[in-house]
Amino acid sequence: MNQKKLKTRLTLDYAGIQGFYSTMYAGVGAFLSVFLLANGFSNTEVGLVMSGANLLTVLLSPGLADFADRTKKVTLTQLISLLAFLTGLMCIFLMILHGHSAALFICYVLALVFDLLLQPLVNTLVFRIQGYGIQLNFGLCRAAGSLLYAIMTAVLGVVIEKAGINSIPGATIFSLILLLISIFLLKKHLGPQTSSSHVEPKEEERITLKDFIRNNKAFLVLNIGIMVMYYYNYIIGSFMLQVIKPLGGTVTDMGNLFALGAAMEIPAMVSFDWLRRRLSAAHALQVSMIGFSLKALLVLLAGNVTLVYVSQLLSFMAYGLFYPAIVQYTGERMKAGEAVKGQSMFTIMMMASGIIANVSGGMILDAFGPHLLVLLSFVFCVIGSVIVIFMSNKVPVKA
Template sequence: MKKTRGDRGLTIKYAALQGNYWMLFGAVFTFIAVFLLSQGFKAGDVGVLMALGNVTGAILQPWIAAAADKSERYTLRQRMTGITCLGIVPAAVLMLAPGSRFLSAGLLMVIMVVVSVQQPLVNAVNGYYISRGKSMNFGVARATGSLGFAVLSWIMGYLVAAFGERVIPIAICFLLVTMVAVISSFRMEREKSCNGETIEAAESFSGSGKRTGTSPRAPGSGWALIKKYRRFFLVLGGIVFLFAFHNMVNTYLIQIMERFGGNSSDMGTSIAIAAVCEIPVMVLFSKLAEKISPNRLIKIAGLGFLLKAGAIWLAGSVLMVHASQLLQALSFAILIPASVYYSDEVMEAQDRIKGQAFITASITAGGMVGNFFGGKIIDAAGVPAMLTAGVVCAGAGMVLVWIGAVPAKGRGEDGTL
C-alpha cells in the first residue's frame, strides 16, 4: 500500500499519542515508588499498592476494550477522552490539595488504573485506521513512545532531585491534560462491531498496514487450550518470571541507586538509558524478524534478561547500574515484539486473539509478582537480597522460554504444540 500524505500525518499524530501515553506511564509507574516512599510508606506497602493497581487494571482492560469495540454510541476517541478525564480529577486533587498518605495512595490507585486500561485503546487506534485502508508505522510510533519514556525519566529524575517529590503529581496532571488534546486531534466515526472481535496487537505492531482477517472465537475451556499449546504456556510462565525481575528493578530502582549514594536524578538517567536502547530495536524489529525466527528471538531475550539481572546484581556503583541498562536492547526490547510475532506464528487462527490476551496477562502477572515480593524482600532482607531473587527469577524465566519456545513446525499431527 502506497503511503499517502494523510497516512504520514496519521503516523505523526499516532506517534505523538504513543509518546504522550508512555511519558504518562513513566510518570505514574516509574515514579510512584519515589512519591510514596517520601510519604512514609515502606517498600512492601508500595509493592502491595502497585500489585493492586496491576490486578485491577488487568481485570478492567479486556472489559473496557471489548466495550469500546462493540460500542455504537460512542467513538473510540470519545471513550479514550472520557477515561483520561477520569484520571485528571484525582491527579488535580493530589497536586492542589494533598491530604493524608492514605488519601494519596487511593488517588494514585485510581490514576494507575486509568493509565493501565488506556493501553489497549491506544493500540486500537492503529487498528481503527488500518481497517479503513490507512497505513501507519506502528514500530516507529512505539519507538517514539520509548523515546518519550526516556526523555520523561531523565527530566523527572532531575526535577524531583531539584524540587522534591511534589513535582510528580504536577507532571501526571499535565500529561493527562496533554493526552486529551492529542486524542482530540483524531477524527473517528461511530461504528458497528464486527463479530465482537478486537484488532489484534500483532497486526498493529507489524506496521504493514495489512489485515489477515480474524476468525471466530473457538469454543473451549482454558484447560483445553493449555493441553493444546503446552509449550506456549511454558513460554508464558517464563514471561511471568522475566517480568517479575523486570518490575523488581524498575519499581525499586531508587533504592538500588540510594545503596550506592545515588538519588532520583540518577534513577531517571538510568531509566532513560534503558528506554533509549529500546528504540533502534523497536524500529528495526520487522527486518530482524525476517532473519531470525520469533522462537529464537524469544530465547535471545531470555538470555538477555539473565545477563541484565547478573549485571545489576554485580554492580558496585551507580555507573555500573547505568551500564547494565544497556542490556535492555537484548532483553525487553526484543521480548515485547517477539512474543507478539511468536504467538501469531504458533497459535491457530481461531486462537490468536486469545494468545495475545495471555501474553498481556503474563506480563501483568509478572509485574504483580515483582512489585509485591520485591518490596517484601527489601523490607525483610534489603536490596541485595531482592537483586538475588531477581537473578533467580530471570534464570527461571530463561529456562522456561528456552524449553517452551519452539517453531510452529513443532506442532504435532493432532494440532498440539
Template sequence: MSVNARYRLLQGGYWMLFCAGYGYVTVFLLAEGFSAGAIGVITALFGIFAAVLQPWLGRLADRGGRFGWKPMLLVLAALGLGDAVLLCLRPPQAVTGVLFGALLMLISAMMPLVNAASFHYRSQGKPVDFGSARGVGSLCYAVLSLVLGQLTARLGGGIVPLAVLGAAALFLLFVLLMPCEPAPAKPKAEPKGDRRRGFLVRYPAFCVMLGASTLMLAFHNITNTYLIQILGAVGGDSADLGVAIALAAVMELPVMFGFSRIARRWSAGSLLTIAGMAFVAKGVWYLMAGSVWGILAAQILQMFSFALFASASVYYAEESMEEQDKVTGQACMSCTITAGAVLGNLVGGWVLDACGVGILLAVALGMAVTGAVLAGVSEKL
C-alpha cells in the same frame, strides 16, 4: 497530519504518562511516607484490578461497534486526568495511596488499546509503523525521565503529580486527534468447532508464553520500581535514577525503530526468548555492579531485553490469535505487564524490607531465569 504521525504522538503521550506514573511511583510514595512494603501492596492490589479490567476491555473492543478502542481510551484518559487533578490537591496519605494506585490501574488498562490501534489502522489499509511509533514513545519516556530525575532531586517527590497531570492532559489531546472509523459490530454466533474449546486448549503455546512474560516482567518491575533503592545501595540518588531510566529508554530506540526489519527475519516467539536471555544477563550484571556506573552500564542491556519484549509481545499476540481474538490477545499480553507488576512489586517490597537489596536482586534474577526457560518451552510447543 498523517495517521502514522498521529499514532507516533499517541505512543509518545502514553509513554510520558507511563513514565510519570510507573517510573516515579516509588520516588513519590516514599516522599509521602510509604514504606517499600506498602508501595508493593498498593501497586500489587491495583495491578490485580487492572488484570481483571484489561481482558474485559479487550473483549469489548473485539466486538467492535460503539465499544471500539478509541471511545474506551478516551474514557480511561479522562479518568486518568481527573485522578491527577485530585493528586495535585495533596489529599491525606491514605487517599493519596488509593489515588496513585488507581492511576496505575488506568495506565495499565490503556496499554492494549493503544497497541491495538496500530493494527486497527493497518487492517484498513493505512500504513502505521508500530516499531517507529513505539520508539517515539521510548524517546519521550527518556526525555521526561531525565527532566523528572533532576526536578525530584531538587524539589522532592511532590513534583510527580504535576508531571502526571501534564502528561495525562497531553495524552488525552493525542487520543482526540486520532481518526477513528469504527469497525462494524461483530454479530454473535454460536461457537463452532475450535471455538467451543477453551482458550488454553486453543492457544497452548501462547498461554505458556504468558507465564514466561509474567516472570520476565516481574524481574523488570522489581528492577524498575525499586531502582532508587538499588542505586542508593551503591551511593546513588534520584538524579542518578533519572539518568538510569533515561539511558535505558534511549537504548530501546535502535530496536524500536528497526523492529519492522527485525520481525521479517525472526518470529515474535523467538525474539521473546532472546529477550528472556537478555533479562537474565541484566540480572547477573546488577548483582555484580558495585557502583552507580555499574548499574548504568547494566541499563545498556535494555536494548536486548525490554526493547525486544515491548515490540515482539505485540506482534506475538497478533500472530498467535485468530481474527476474532486479536484485541483479547493484546489484552492478555498486556495483562502480563500488570501481573508482572503485581508479582514483582509485592514480592520485591517484602524482600527489600526484610532482606535488603542483595537478596532482592537474587530473587529477581531467579524470576528472569524461570521466565527465559518457559519462553524457550513455548517455542517448542
C-alpha cells in the same frame, strides 16, 4: 488525501499516542517510590500500592478486553480517552492530598489502574488502523514512546529535586492532554477517507473469553513464562532507588538510569520492521529473553552504580526487542475477534507478576535488604526466559 500522505499522518498520530502514553507512565509509574516515600509510606506500602493496582488491572482487563473486542457502540479511541481522563482525575487528587493517608493510597492505586488498562488498548489500536488497509510501522511508533519516556524520566529526575514531588502527577496530566490531542488528530485523519475499507470482525469471529483460553493453551503457558521473567523488571522498575542507594546512587541517577534504558530501546524498535525481515517475531522474542537475563545478571554483580548503568545499555536487546516482538507475535497468532484479548494476555501476566513482585519486594527490602531481592529477581528472570524461549515456537500462527 493520497494513501502515502495519509499513512505518514497516521504514523505521526499513532507515534504520538504511543509516546504520550509512555510519558504518562513515566510520571505516575516510574517515580511511584519517590512520591510515596516522600509522603511517609514504607517500602512495604509502596509495594502494596503497585501490587494493588496490578491486582485490579488483572481483574478488570479480561472484561475490558472482551468488551472492546465485542462492542459496536464504543470505539477503541473512546475507551482510551476515557481511561486517560480518569488517570488525570486521580492525578489531580494526588496533587491536592498530602502525607501518609488512606485517600492518597487509594488515589494512587486508581491512577495506576486506569493507566495500566490503557496499554493493551493502545497496542491493539495499530491493528484496528491496519483494518483500514493502512500498514503502520509499529516498531517506529513504539520507539517514539521510548524516546519521550527517556526524555521525561531524565527531566523529571532533575525537576523533582528542584520543584518537589507534585511535579510527578503534574507531568502525567500534561502528558495525557497531549495524548488526547493525538487521538483527536488520528480520528480526524482517518475520517471518511477510510470508512469504506474498514473490516469489522464477523459475528462468528467474536470469540468469548472462555473460548479464547481453551483455544490458546500454548499461548497461555508462554505468557506464564513472561509473568515469571517479568518479576525482575518490576523489581527494578518499582525499587530502583532502593537498589542503587547502597551503591551510591541518587534520585537523579534513578531518572538517568530509566532514561538510558528507554533511549537504548529506540534503535531496536525503530529497526524492528527491518529486523523482522531477517528474524521472525518468535526469534526476536527469544533474543529478548537472553537480553533480560544478562541485564539481571549485571545488576546482581554490581558493586557500584556504574555497572547498573552498563546493564541499562542492554535494554536494546531486552525490552527494545521484547515489546514490538510480543505485540507482533501476538497479532500474528490471534484471530480477528481475539485481538484485544491476545494483547491483554501478556499485559495481565505482567500485572500478575507485578502483584507478586511488589508485595514480596517491599517485604524483602524491609526485612533483608536489596541484595537478596536482586538475587531472587535474577533467578526468576532466568526461569521465565527459559519457558518463553521453549514455548515461543509452539504457538501456531492464526492471523
